[in-house]
Structure formats: structure tokens, C-alpha cells
Amino acid sequence: MSRIDTTFAQLKQQQRKALIPFITAGDPSQQLTVPLMHGLVAAGADVLELGVPFSDPMADGPTIQRASERALKNGMSLRGVLGMVAEFRKQDAATPVVLMGYGNPIEAMGWEIFAQRCAEVGVDGVLTVDFPPEESHEAFEHLQRHNIAPIFLLAPTTNEERIENVAKLARGYVYYVSLKGVTGAGNLDLSAIEQKLPQLRKHIKLPIGVGFGIRDAETARAVSKLCDGVVVGSRIVQEIENSNENNVVANVGKLVKELRQAIDQ
């Protein structure tokens, strides 16, 4: 059983929901990413989404755009991100790590080498925002060979036929984008999520995580009641942006603890 499957199975047994924080690798500095990852786990994160920075993050709002710019300025590359996961795994063999980003850095490395490296360093899943199932044949083939889960996005605009198709291809969990917009947007609509989920559940037997626009503990709690996991990105990245290198791990830990408590209530 993969780390992602094990994690969700345990959570289900405990009747708890997954907390899935997102940070951008290399933000605020390369040195702080691994300590931040451990801090997230200590504060109650179940799965980590590690953002691979890209020069043109079309699906991201201003907060994560700025994080990507800072990370690239700090010399972050896909190779570097993989090295960080290897470093993280020295002390944490259990927490699933999912790389999230855009396809071109992976295309530049080559999917075959990338998938192999993911397996070597202990990456569990890969989410490429701009590679829909239609364009993911090559990616899927290589990820599958190395037992890396392809994580797919579903959106409010996704129709039933596409949901069925993703249900066949996806492994690990499925990421439902809670709103029409970019990451960190302010137009989250709980009742719309509630209405869409039965359609998703009809076809998708994997756990469903919901993200985009979850800005506080109360929203995280409300969303968690509807699904299997809550993804929080921009709010955490904002905390990183507002901290300095001495207090960033503590500040982010405090925020994630609040989210954890809210979800467990």
C-alpha cells in the first residue's frame, strides 16, 4: 500500500479528515523548506503538497505567484526540489509528499527520469496543473511504472464524462478545485461544493480533497465536513511571506495547528 493510501485509510478508521498544506519549495529560502515540512507534519499535516516553482504560474493568484518568484530568485529548480524530498525522507518515512506545479520543468527534465527520481527520493504523487488527462498519456505511463500517483484536478466546470475518465486514471486522491478562479481567490461557495460532491462521489472511489480559497480555520472546518481532505495553500504561503526566517517555522506551525483543531472538532 502506498503512503497516500495508508494515510487516508488510517484517517478513515479514526473518522478524521486529512489536512493537506501547500508550500512552495525554496520559499522563503532553500534552507528553510525541509524544516518547514517537518514543522507542518508536527503541527498536524497529513499530506504535504510541495510546490515546484514556475516562471509563469497561470493558475495561481498573486500570493503564490510571489512565492514562486521568491523561490526562483533563490535558485530553486525541479532537481533541487527532489533533493529536498530526499532530505525530508531521512527523518520522515511516513508522511506522503505530493509535488504540485506546471508541466514544463518536468518536460525539460524528461518524464522518465523525473518519475524514476521521484521514486528514488520518496515522492508519492504528482499534480501538474496544466496537464489535463488528455495530455497526460506519457506522464501517466512513467508515473505508473514507478508507483507514483498522478493527482488530477476536478473543477466546478467539469462534466460527468470527464469525472468518469479521471476516476479511471487517478490514484492517491482527487483534488477538487472549490471555485472558478485562481489559488487564493475570495469567492468560495460552500453550498456549490456541497452540490457538486455527490456527482463526484458517484464515480470517484478515491478520497477527495478540496482546495483553492480556504482562508481560515472556520472555512477549513466547514469544507472538511463535505470531503476527505482540505488543501490550504495561499493562506500558509501568506504566513510565510509575513514572517522572518527566525519565526517562520513557528508561525506556520501555529497556523496549521489551528487548522488541525478546527478540522478535528
Added chain:
Amino acid sequence: MSYNYPDSSGHFEQFGGIYMAETLIPAVEELRQQYLRFRDDPEFKAEFAYELKHYVGRPSPIYHAKRLSDSLGGAQIYLKREDLNHTGAHKINNAIGQALLAKRMGKKRVIAETGAGMHGVATATVAARFGMECIVYMGAEDIQRQAPNVFRMKLLGATVVPVESGSKTLKDACNEAIRDWVTNVENTFYIFGTAAGPHPYPMMVRDFQCVIGNEARVQMPEMIGRQPDAVIACVGGGSNAIGLFYPYIEEKNVQIIGVEAGGHGIASGSHAAPLTGNAKVGVLHGNKVYLMQDENGQIIETHSISAGLDYPGVGPEHCLLKDLGRAQYVAINDDEALAAFDSLCRFEGIIPALESSHALAHAIKIAPGMGKDKVLLVNLSGRGDKDMNTVARIKGITL
């Protein structure tokens, strides 16, 4: 016809595709279905033809640049005068086509990205013409370079949003327009300006721009009794070029030459010529194309004197035509383009856009080595009024 691209999934062999976030995939799919439905609809075709004739002023003439040709002593240079279109460039052909589609799809809000501002002006124009709300995203750097076009868009009732992220040029304007689209996907039509992006845009924009080449194929025999020896156009994303080239693909005796922006020279690395500079294949803005990037797959900043060519990628069909060897791609540097700009002003009384000056510069470069009976057809894709500030600054003149 043996050449038949894209395939049903929007691929030009390995290029093209629909590399978009899931939220936009249904929108792109709806657009594809609606476009295929209306493309052959007699009423749609008639309305498009009517607008091109009575609003744009088509057909655009072909002009023999005789004094310029004589000065070079070789091949005769003919110009396809897209600069004489309403709004001053070829961009209006595509903007009208997409606006007519938007109207049929019930979308009341249109958005666009723009580099030099010509596509922004064309979109603002058709939005006014058809009564639609219009938002244009433009890099902050380009807003500086192209101030007259910004004012034109505002006069036409459009909102111009400066984009401050990244290199603050065309690619960043694209990013921001995509972010708008993903947020307002239900009521918004993205009028994309070039023959790139996710399927069906490369095909649809090409089809709307093909009026250029289709007219030329009729006009050239009328003027000189035959087709030209070569057709030449500048290539940023490549919409004016594909519009001229596509109808000539099966005319095997006609050489096809695309001219990219060589900036400070290919060797300098400071250019916007992915095809000539042998860029690697990559994915950006919805399609797989030759793309200027570093070894880690990050998109690198490009340079061209012309804002409309200042883009790290190129349309997927040009990538294919390069690989097939059917078209040849070359680069013209900033200074060569400027010299061609001056030549056309002085010899023919025509002020070309800096983008089009690249295509012209290549014709000027090769004409002297060719016989006087040879004919080069250059797509004069736009007029140069918008470039007054840029050219004056380079010449050290304050306006």
C-alpha cells in the same frame, strides 16, 4: 490535400494540444464545438465576409514596391497591405471572427492579451462594434512602449489592465488573461490574438487569418500572371504569417519564409526567435511548441525592439512547418529591422510596423542576390504609427 492539420485532438504532430487547467478545459471544448458548428455555417460565413469587406475594407491591395526593388537591383518586392485594414493591422481579421462567434455563444464580456497593442485595439474595436464589455491585459513594459495604442483602446471603451508580474510583456499579459478567464469562464470569451494557445485557437485564428493568403493567391496572378517565388512574413506567435502561408502550403513552387525577431542577435541570447535559435520543445499557454527556456524548464525573458514579436514561444503550426521543412525560418536583428523601416518610409512613403519591418528586412537582404524576374511577396502586417515613440527614442529624438 495531403497536408491536414491539426488532428481531431488539436495536435500538429507533437505540437499543439490543450495544456490548460481543468477549470478551463470545458470552456475550450465548448469553444471547439461551437467553432466547428459555425465554421461552415453559410450565415456565419456571410456575416464574416460582410464585416471584412465593409468594416475592415478588404480585400487589402497588393502593392509593387518598385523604387525599393530598383534600389536593391534584384528581386521585385510586393507588399500585401494589411496595414491598410481598419485599425491598421491584420489583427482585426481574427478579432471580428472571434467576436462573431462570441455573439453566437451569448458571451457579453470579452478579454484579450496584447503586446504591441494592435490585437488589443482590434479587440476593443470589435467589442465597441458589437456592444460587448472589453478588458485588455497588457504588460506594464509594453504600456510604456506603446502609449498611443493604450489611449486608442481607452477611447474605444476598453479597460486596459497593466500587468506587473514577470517580465511585464506579452507572455505575462497572457498569464493574466488566462487568470481572468478561469475566474469568469461562464460569461467571458477570450479573444486570443495569435495562432497559438490551446486547441482550437491555433486552427481557428489561422482560419480567420487565411483571408490574407487566399486573397493573395488571386491577386498575384492578376498582377503578374503567376504566384510569387516566395512569401515572407514576420513570426511572433505567427498569426499574420500562418494567414499568408497556409493557402500556399500546397503550392510547392512557392518558398515560405518566416522571419523571427533576432533582437541583439541569436548568438547574444537576447532575442525572441525560438525557431531560429533552436529552442527546445516545451509547454506554455495551452500548447506544446518550441519554447525559449533555461535548462530547468523556466521560461526565459526575451528581447525584441518590436513588442508584438517579444514572445518566448511560437504557434504550433509553425513548429510543424519547420520540422516538415515546408517553411524556412530566419531571424532579423533589431538594427536590420530599423533599417528596413527607414527604407520603406523613404522609398515608398509607407511607414511599416516594426514587426512587419522584420519581414521586409529579410526581403531586402535576399533580393539583391536574386534575378530581377523573381518576386517576393512580403506581408506588411501592420502600419508603424504606434511605433513613433520607440523609433524616435532610438534615434535620440524627443517628441
